[in-house]
Amino acid sequence: LITKTDTNPFFVKMKEGATAKAEELGIELKSFAGKIDGDHETQVQAIETCIADGAKGILLTASDTSSIVPAVQQARDAGILVIALDTPLSPIDAADATFATDNFLAGELIGKWAAAKLGDDAADAKIGMLDLAVSQPTVGVLRDQGFLTGFGIDVMDASKWGDETDPRIVGNDVTQGNEEGGRRAMENLLAQDPFINVVYTINEPAAAGAYEALKAIGRENDVLIVSVDGGCPGVQNIADGVIGATSQQYPLMMASLGIEAIKKWADEGVKPEPTEGKDFFDTGVALVTDEPVEGVESISVKEGLDLCWG
């Protein structure tokens, strides 16, 4: 199992899921991770290690979707089953299979929810976008662009955030996906326009940071924060009214499905099939909120808490 980092609870959970499943199936599991987000060189080294180690299968959440491809090819040539988790490779068929969240859809869900929640006010909303990093990793771009699409904003170049011209967007800032960055980015945006009323956040830690910034100026109740991930602290934060809604993804499922697939490959030589209509196996995404709106399917916080990770 090779994850982007092993500091993000998402991947930690994924690892736990995989470990549990592997024990159940009697598979030996070794985990590797990049040092920081975007560190694909370490991932390449990890793949090489797996080859040297004679692994049967690799579960991979790629930090760079195309740079990793030659290494993946080398592994497949060595007869290893490579399954991409969470993040599809580019091209997607570079891996034997992909078990992933549809990040664009995840963004779209919260976008739609936010638009519906605001109703007519959506036309003159003031939106703050809290993204991941200046290097614009794919996940961040997909979620961001998905949110804007869902909200009904023209995203211009869909492979890039920050090029939108819609006046409702106050600005983009980067958070490194943690609380500290979330708070600073929110403060910066608030200094630009203190009347922001919708905040998109790349993940829940960033959302929690943004909330602190809003709380500091007493606006925590007039601003709608939406996020993606569905980690337990995040879902709890919905219950506490910190976040309005979040799109929940299922790393445990990805991991355990992946382990099962490798088991199957090792035992029977059968590769997993993608979800119908998509070129990857969609592990699903669900909108978690206690304030459901019409036209957007959602689950309640309670259900969310049952399914949450981390």
Add this chain to the structure above:
Amino acid sequence: MSESASKGQDYESSLSGANQQVAEFEKREGFVYKLQHALHTNPALVPLIVLVLSIIVFGLLLGSKFFSPFALTLILQQVQIVGIVAAAQSLVILTAGIDLSVGAIMVMSSVVMGQFTFRYGIPPGIAVVCGLAVGTGIGAINGLLVTRMKLPPFIVTLGMWQIVLAANFLYSANETIRSQEIAEKAPILQFFGNVIQIGSARLTFGAIFMLILFAVLTYALTQTAWGRHVYAVGDDKEAAELSGMEANKVLVSVYALSGLICAFAGWALIGRIGSVSPTSGQLANIESITAVVIGGISLFGGRGSVLGSLFGALIVGVFTLGLRLLGADAQWTYLLIGVLIIAAVSVDQWIRKVSG
């Protein structure tokens, strides 16, 4: 003594009549001279000037959006963590060392404070003390490795950085403790997040702590023997030892103090972000070193004033907020901060040069 003068070699006979006049030099007066003298004796003045200039420039460009008590105190808030860590970093850099473990110690301490409270149910006050002790302890280990094993500080703290960070993730199991929970059960952890509001100016306890910390360190460095020794050890460790200072004790105390300050930064961090998150503080190293160097402290040790680091941190804070308010996007801001780091230090060098 006059009798002994006659004992010397014959050519020295005239010495007893030697003119006792000492060299007299042109006394230059006036404003320029006084300014030059001030710049020489107060190394922190240059970054202060750069800071004031940049506030004025952004104030002119942005008007009241920037030049308001709200925005200005916001900068203080945003800078507080980096500022506190930069204080720790300054101490170490003054001894010609470098501390790459500051960020890791900060996070580790905050995690200890949080986990001790919530995992083991230790009273939050004691958990805070434990967190501070852990930070000090790691710092002291750095110091001992530097002095006993005679390892370069860069290596020691590079290794320690990786060790502490990994230990932090392993220990915390990457678990975040949420702000709401902390506010409910252990508000003392968020102590530094309290705010004094004066009009639209908002001073957090963390920001005030940072200012007090710099004041105390400035006092300690300029007014006590320990401070003189820190400078001397950084300047030339061998000379300091030969002239009778306990260089190794000074070094250990500096690293331990640096660890303690970082632990305080960890506590302040909880106040700032509300929660306890093991993934924070990844940029603390580079940001604190940047602040220190913009603040005019030499990386070769022994020169500069700790106050400069405060101004250095504030300069970066002013530029970041100012540029964002001017509408520069995140990538351009990043680029411009790079330009401004070089420019700020160039101005510093230039002022020092024209002031002779």
Add this chain to the structure above:
Amino acid sequence: MSESASKGQDYESSLSGANQQVAEFEKREGFVYKLQHALHTNPALVPLIVLVLSIIVFGLLLGSKFFSPFALTLILQQVQIVGIVAAAQSLVILTAGIDLSVGAIMVMSSVVMGQFTFRYGIPPGIAVVCGLAVGTGIGAINGLLVTRMKLPPFIVTLGMWQIVLAANFLYSANETIRSQEIAEKAPILQFFGNVIQIGSARLTFGAIFMLILFAVLTYALTQTAWGRHVYAVGDDKEAAELSGMEANKVLVSVYALSGLICAFAGWALIGRIGSVSPTSGQLANIESITAVVIGGISLFGGRGSVLGSLFGALIVGVFTLGLRLLGADAQWTYLLIGVLIIAAVSVDQWIRKVSG
């Protein structure tokens, strides 16, 4: 000369009869002495010993899984990028500087090579030359800022790091150029990815380039006047200048060469990862500095051998692969690497100490 001897003061009269014998010292012989002498004259020997020891230890622990031509050449492949960058870093550190922009220059150069080929349709060979030129140019700017503006290298390259990295993101529009495309239209970009296979040993051109680069640099540093000057400038710039070396020219040449080597690293990077990705190389700074310092080059300049950096990079590579193969999980690996950084340098210090 003998006539002038008589001119001196009377007590010097006996000098003409002075014994011309020079101090004679115990000559110590034997293996231990020879070893000590070798350690003194070849600073790279210590990291080499550490490297060999660690290969032996992992070989014993892991058997043929580790101690196979495949695994050992794999280490070379994994280390090649860090190794090449560490060569650049060594040069700069030998002059008592530091280059924080190595990673950024590397990525920028590879992006230039890729984008020039695919965006503007420039022939790949020329695009490669442009990439190398860009790297050299950025390095030269670093050098000019350090010498002309007299800015500290840390600051210059810190600023340049941010500038180049942001420029890289802006220019590349965060676009990755895919391996398949490159293989099809511009295979020369992947030149360093070619492999010489001997049995199960796989030597990439990139790894071979790294070895040749270190050989060339070692020659240049030990056998040419330029090399002597690099050491002298790093040791004591003022003394080097006073004794007639063109310190500033040497510095600019070192930074420009460092830029060029980083650009080659960028080219090798395309060969290694197949694609051109603007997010690569974020750890190149810290990893290259680690390699240099484990390799025994002093961060204060003027001491050490560039070959040490190669061994330093290999030591880290051996530990990383070895620990992974042993099944240590990622955080434990980092923790152990942290311990090993400190341990490796302690061993180094210890060997130097017992060898007097």
Add this chain to the structure above:
Amino acid sequence: MTVQPIVQGRGIVKRYGHVTAINHSDFDLFPGEVLAVIGDNGAGKSSIVKAICGAVQADEGEIRIEGKPVHFSSPLQAREMGIEIVYQQLALSPALSIADNMFAGRELRKPGIMGSVFRQLDKKAMEKFARDKLTELGLMTVQSINQAVETLSGGQRQGVAVARAAAFARKFIIMDEPTAALGVKESRRVLELIQDVRAKGIPIILISHNMPHVFEVADRVHIHRLGKRHAVVDPAKISMSEAVAIMTGAMEPPPVEEQQLVPKAAA
């Protein structure tokens, strides 16, 4: 009657890597005397006094101070016993002021609570003391006692180092070429100072290449050659040119019984 030597070194050996700087050398300093140490460049003069004061550790041999064997691991321990050293390379902290350098490691604190609790330095008192000491040495060509040492001329720096040693020594003082960079007037002051210190009963080890100076102030002259104590002579009984001849190997040293291995008073 034998007087106990203040410093007694026997069979001292010091190697730097494969260079043997001191090769089984002896050393004696007796109470109240000025012992000059002369020898060619590289003879090992600096090394032997460094071994005595703990700035380097001898590889072999025994050093006794007032009869007690000592093993200083740092010059700090020597200093705590009241031994002061003027090093050939001066050992001043370039960025600190003259006053700070003089009080390095034994700073004065303000009286009262500011000193005891807040540990504030008494800068005024230290400056005054430093200024007085420098004035005594006639070194007040320095413009300000708060000037950093790095802005002083070579001679001025040497003056600061000498003044520091003279001000604080209780047991004995080692001076390694204290007048090398000094002018005629300033050298004279240092020689006077040496005599003043001796008058106070504090013995001095003076390393110097300046024969007239040595013969003027020394009670005994220790001649060092090729890492060893070659001879100890009485400057009153031997001429400068003989001393130089012995030192450079042009002449055999006098037989041991004619040497001055102990001071006349003690003999």
Add this chain to the structure above:
Amino acid sequence: MTVQPIVQGRGIVKRYGHVTAINHSDFDLFPGEVLAVIGDNGAGKSSIVKAICGAVQADEGEIRIEGKPVHFSSPLQAREMGIEIVYQQLALSPALSIADNMFAGRELRKPGIMGSVFRQLDKKAMEKFARDKLTELGLMTVQSINQAVETLSGGQRQGVAVARAAAFARKFIIMDEPTAALGVKESRRVLELIQDVRAKGIPIILISHNMPHVFEVADRVHIHRLGKRHAVVDPAKISMSEAVAIMTGAMEPPPVEEQQLVPKAAA
């Protein structure tokens, strides 16, 4: 008949921050002579010679070399004109070997393709040359010509710096206290060397605090006091004690017409 001076400085001023080290001083060096510069510590002797050779830049005043105004911005330019300097702080690179230091900036390359294309150093030739020069100075107490300079004793280092200057000078040599750390024997060698160099027609500026040395080798003595040229005297016409008295301000300098502002030969 007037001889053109080799070096002519007029109204030179040098300030360090608020310290005025040279205060409108003049300076003259004539062909073939040894000009001694004496003065108290801190009088500005080192500063004035540094201003002449470009190691520091004068704030005011004019410097001519062989009649042509020069504005050296670095000592390298002076060196290219054949001017060599022995600095008070020696200016050696501690980590480099003796041979490397002697050839710093003018290394010899191997003959043939190895030298011209591969730019390989001719280490053998450089070592031989360095060893010869040191032996001439009687400084071969060093154990190996490849020893790093930092492992040498203070005197040995000074020897290396003097040997370097003597070996390469073509126009003139500046020596700032070249014998300060040297032993009796070694000092004598340096004085002989100075006379040899003068015999070759190369003039020398010698800064020294050692009056017997100055009066032995100098043709004229430039007395520096309080940042100014106070007087220039003929050592044959004036006694050491008079010179010292003038230098320290105990005596008025002789009237200008009795001074030796130009050498006797040129007057």
